[in-house]
Amino acid sequence: MLAPNSRERLVVIGNGMAGCRAVEEIIARDPTRYSVTIFGAEPYVNYNRIMLSPVLAGEKSFDEIVINSAEWYAENGIELLSGDPVVSIDRVEKTVTARSGCTVGYDRLLIATGSDPFIIPVPGKDLPGVISFRDMKDVDTMLAAADAGGEAVVIGGGLLGLEAAHGLTLRGMKVTVIHLMPTLMERQLDEAAGWLLKTELERRGQTILTGADTAEIYGQGKVEGVRLKDGHEIPASLVVMAVGIRPSTALAREAGLAVGRGVQVDDHMVTSDPAILAVGECVEHDGNVYGLVAPLWEMCRALADGLVAEPSGYRGSVTSTKLKVSGIDVFSAGDFSGGDGAEDIVMRDAARGVYKRVIVKDDRIVGAVLYGDTADGNWYFDLLKKQEDISDLRDLLIFGQAFAQGGGQADPKAAVAALSDDAEICGCNGVSKGQVVASIGAGACSLDAVRATCKASASCGSCTGLVESLLTLTLGDEVQSGAKTLCKCTSFSHDDVRREIIAQALRSIPEVMQKLHWSTPDGCSSCRPALNYYLLCAWPGEYVDDQQSRFVNERMHANIQKDGTYSVVPRMWGGVTNPRELRAIADVVEKYNAPMVKVTGGQRLDIFGIKKDDLPAVWADLNAAGMVSGHAYGKALRTVKTCVGSEWCRFGTQDSTGLGVQTEKMTWGSWMPHKFKIAVSGCPRNCAEATIKDCGVVCVDSGYELHVGGNGGIKLRGTDLLCKVSTEQQALDYCAAFIQLYREEAWYLERTAPWIERVGIDYVRSRIVDDEIGREALTSRFLFSQNFSQDDPWAERAAGRDREQHAHLGEFRPLHAIAAE
């Protein structure tokens, strides 16, 4: 091994996807050959530029799109000089100089400067508020503009422009897209798919002007609008220019390298100077320049092979495109312009908004355009790249891989198994099937592990299903489920779904299923109750509860027993009752022949054996004595158990009964991910057993200890001490904040105990104890949502609501053979 100071010096200009990927490929082949210095113009580590759209749309954070963390640079001994663009190259002295004046010598230089946005030369193009969509700074500018609201114009209806428009629309701006050509994304889509796309975007509230030529951007001191050549004016406080990109070649040109449309390179990515290489969007190879991500991976492999291994050579790329606009699936690859000898195979399904077109020439696929259903995009693209003869498949080609190769039933696993090793699985990170299988073979046994090792599915996530299929194919039953999907109807996890409900402002179960690509028409008995809860939690007061997505107990507001009768538990605040309530309960037991009445573990009385038809009358009687639903049937606040406390007990330190009643008055009626139990004990003897509750208060002389995450069920778990507070009001506020954090972040049917074991008590403390502003916000969100959940459901039913839940549709008497309501 060479000592670091005797290594060759490799200097990389450009800390983007191409530059860093090239370095990764080189290190993978020979980690000790070079000592590496990377110059970056932006003040960041390397992030995934194509994921800026999801950041703008609020679907990802910047941290989530980082490809190489600071640790990566450190672990590999790479010197990163970020925020300092290189301004000149001295090929004679073999040095580069950055804007700061820093000069570094090289043995090998790699130019990976990417491309610059093309700014159309119209008056007003330099006004403040006119930006491109190229880097994190542009995203920050757009987010700031969106915060102020108002109108935005996006010039350019290509991939980038539409993603910008989508993000700004989601952020609440009124967006107009100006596109010079007659159809959107005309370089990737044919007219039919372009029209479908335009219609869908207009339905989402964007204004799309095609065939529109920008004359000028106007405004006094800052942008105020855009004027078209036909005189039409569109007011705007933000103008995003996304009309195209150009290879960034200024440095190379000034250094005297051969430059055409891009920096010219040979098959090993070497420029006209043998000591200088170039890679990525800045290069021109064999007359072609590329503005997409996939060719970059292939270039970087060829470059590293040429530098430190067996030279392989880059042969140019065929590219495919996917639009990253949630809920709109668009795929395009190859040539769809038609021409001599080209034949079209087209399938349309207007009702589903599906359009598929495969272009065939000489029995080979030359292009494909898919809208609405892009599942077979990779398969068509694979056939296209390999130039396979499809004459045998032709009749069934348009129905996709499962039909064309496997007969009737679509089996996604068979489809994945049939893909070749070099078929691309993850377009965002350029990972082939072979690489995914290799990383699984090397010990990555879960989706998360695959994401961490080969980065497949780590960015936009659209290939998650493919990666999961590969895991199952390779490992069989040994797959470790990482982030568990919500249910078999979706590839999204609980966290994904909760995040998307907020990010995309999804407001009903059908909308969630549509936007998140549910694989079943109306879900299953696992996802429907979960979605109903997530929506209820996300949109308090707005979301209308779906009764048919409630488990029977929550739909009937009573607990179903094994014989089909129900048990009824009226609420007794803090476990305190009185003669009137007890008489009413006794009367109900006698009047409705309830076979049993029993004291529960939560200090309530449970009346058993009530028929569903009698429930409303039972509730009316209990209501008349002032009692409301005890929610003993719900994924909800159940009971607040108390001891007698300082009012009676010689050991009591505080009024635990009073605090328990106050707590129950505050929290009753709230729906939760799972059942939720509270207890308040008046002294550390803890007679109310507060330390096995979801939230327990133990009173001490100096205040109140707050304990969370206990469970007395199947798996006994003592609580963790959250913190100690000094007043009753604080105890109530912290309790509300904790409940709201649990409501907003736990998975449906996850009790507080496993939730806290999953996220860690330190995390909960950081949100509730350390972050005062955050805690107050949680408390107020909880109290706000309680405005809509403290109507007694029993009173509503007793008054006649949902009467059909308690009545037969009819009765059938064999003798009369009639049905009567």
Added chain:
Amino acid sequence: MMMTGDWIDIGAVAEIPQRGARTIKLGSTQAGLGEEIAIFRTGSDQIYALINRCPHKQGHLSQGIVHGEVVTCPLHNWRISLTTGRALGDDTGCVPTIPTRVDAGRVLISRIAMLATAAAA
């Protein structure tokens, strides 16, 4: 084709909630709850009728969550096919189905099957 007289009108489709069910009580001289028929309406407005009794532990299927052409029993989450009455997945068992049809928004149920069910109850 059967005569209209072979079908009994038990109510309007609209009286059954989408992805839900209602019940028909079988009049019986015996005491107790008697047998019930569960009439299901799916998300795509198909109507099915099953005996309201899960083959597992007699749970009331009418109270289950209806998804696709399946109902999940409220007691232990067995999944029962609405079209065949058979338990799905790893569970085995079957509940009798009763022929239904829909005519002009009314739900009709087979008289013969109802008589047979009542006799067996």
